[in-house]
Amino acid sequence: MGKGMARNVLLKTGGIEQLCLFDLHPNNIDELQAMLVQKKQQHILSSSSSSFVSASTTTTTALKACSSIHELSASSDVIALSLPSIEATEEALFGKKGILAFVVEQEANNNSSSSSSSSSSSSSGSKVTSTAAASSSSSKLTKTIIEHGTFPRDFVLSCHARLKRHGVRYIDAPVSGGPGGASLGTLTIMAGSENEQQLKHIEPLLRLYAAKVLRFGDVGTGMAAKLINQALVGVHALAASEALALAEHMGISDTHTLKEMLQVRLLKSTHTLTNTHTLTRNHTITLTSPPLALTSNMLCPLI
Numbered sequence: 638m639g640k641g642m643a644r645n646v647l648l649k650t651g652g653i654e655q656l657c658l659f660d661l662h663p664n665n666i667d668e669l670q671a672m673l674v675q676k677k678q679q680h681i682l683s684s685s686s687s688s689f690v691s692a693s694t695t696t697t698t699a700l701k702a703c704s705s706i707h708e709l710s711a712s713s714d715v716i717a718l719s720l721p722s723i724e725a726t727e728e729a730l731f732g733k734k735g736i737l738a739f740v741v742e743q744e745a746n747n748n749s750s751s752s753s754s755s756s757s758s759s760s761s762g763s764k765v766t767s768t769a770a771a772s773s774s775s776s777k778l779t780k781t782i783i784e785h786g787t788f789p790r791d792f793v794l795s796c797h798a799r800l801k802r803h804g805v806r807y808i809d810a811p812v813s814g815g816p817g818g819a820s821l822g823t824l825t826i827m828a829g830s831e832n833e834q835q836l837k838h839i840e841p842l843l844r845l846y847a848a849k850v851l852r853f854g855d856v857g858t859g860m861a862a863k864l865i866n867q868a869l870v871g872v873h874a875l876a877a878s879e880a881l882a883l884a885e886h887m888g889i890s891d892t893h894t895l896k897e898m899l900q901v902r903l904l905k906s907t908h909t910l911t912n913t914h915t916l917t918r919n920h921t922i923t924l925t926s927p928p929l930a931l932t933s934n935m936l937c938p939l940i
Contacts, residue, residue, distance in 0.1 A: 638717040638785060638846075640665050641819030645846040647673060647698050649822070653842060657712045659703040666702045673700055706732075710739035710780070715839055719785040719812075723792055730782070730796060740780065740803050781806040781839060785826075787867070790860045793829075797856045806835055809856055811863035812847070825849040827866070829859035 638646075646656050647669060658666050703709040706729055709716065716736060720726045731737050782805060784793065797807040814824040824847040830836045836852050843850050853862045877899075884895055 638719045639816070639819050640669065641816055642717070642719065642785075642824075642846040643669055644672065644820065645822045646842070647700060648676070649845045653698045653845070655699040655701055655712075657701045657703050657709050659706055659709045663702070666700075670700055670702070705734060706736060707734050707739050710736050713780075715781045715783065715842060717783040717785060717842075721786070723788055726784075726786060726788065726796075731799065736780070736782065737800065737803060737805070740805055744803065779804055779806060781808065781835070783839060783843075784809045785812050787811045787863055788860065790857050790864070793860045794857050806831070807856060808835060808839065809859040810843070811860055813863065813866055819846060822846045823848040826851065827859045827862040828852045829854060829856045829861075831856060 643656060643658060646653055658669070660666050701712060703712060718726060718729060720729060729735055782796075782800060784796070784807065793809045797809075800807045808828060808830045810826050810828040812819070812824045812826050818824040822845065826843055826847045826849065828836055828850060830852060833852060836850070840850055851862070853859055880899070881892070881895075884892070889895055
């Protein structure tokens, strides 16, 4: 996850015992560690001046800096990715030292333990050992991957299929709100998951840095919703550029007044957009082919 998201997880009390972080730029983690030290110092000062401190004010999330993705995988049940490219994401998930490599390694270790336990059970005539081995194998923790990046829907579906074969849950959860929303904890998350329960399982974590968590359906629908959002943002940006160019061409030099007028009109346009069900009843909407929302040039981080 991004630094703004991590800051909110560390500062808010949401029942998260430990936040494990791996970053190619350790300075980002150092900054978060310094923030935690400062918070603890402030807490000590406030505690010394008060005879009573509530439990909620003393609850903090521990920060563990990991030296590799392997160490991160070994320390975490839920892993959130917020990477800038498909290449970086593939390396983190499927690289030689990536998350899936760790899962496969654990599978091999579990199978080896089960085989040796079964062999020991057969030679001793005992059924207790084999039962314990089966219980140990079935009780292994299932990892959940949260994908916060914005990528093509086909890529997300491919990642889901590859991870599911090894029992790893994969939830696409792209965000909207930019760095400001991440810092303030007001992001909007557009999620796709196999079922509602999978999303509910991680929602307490997501709520630490997001004001809205919306599920659109199965895996891939979250990314589809984000791309549709990006398409609208792109259209609005192009329209605004054309409007300013037209204003200059027609002799309007007071852009401040123009922006004030446009902000009022934008609010009314937004109201119209929220009532599109009344428009679609009587109007035919023609989509470009392929639909604009799915073209690669709409993947740029406009928001």
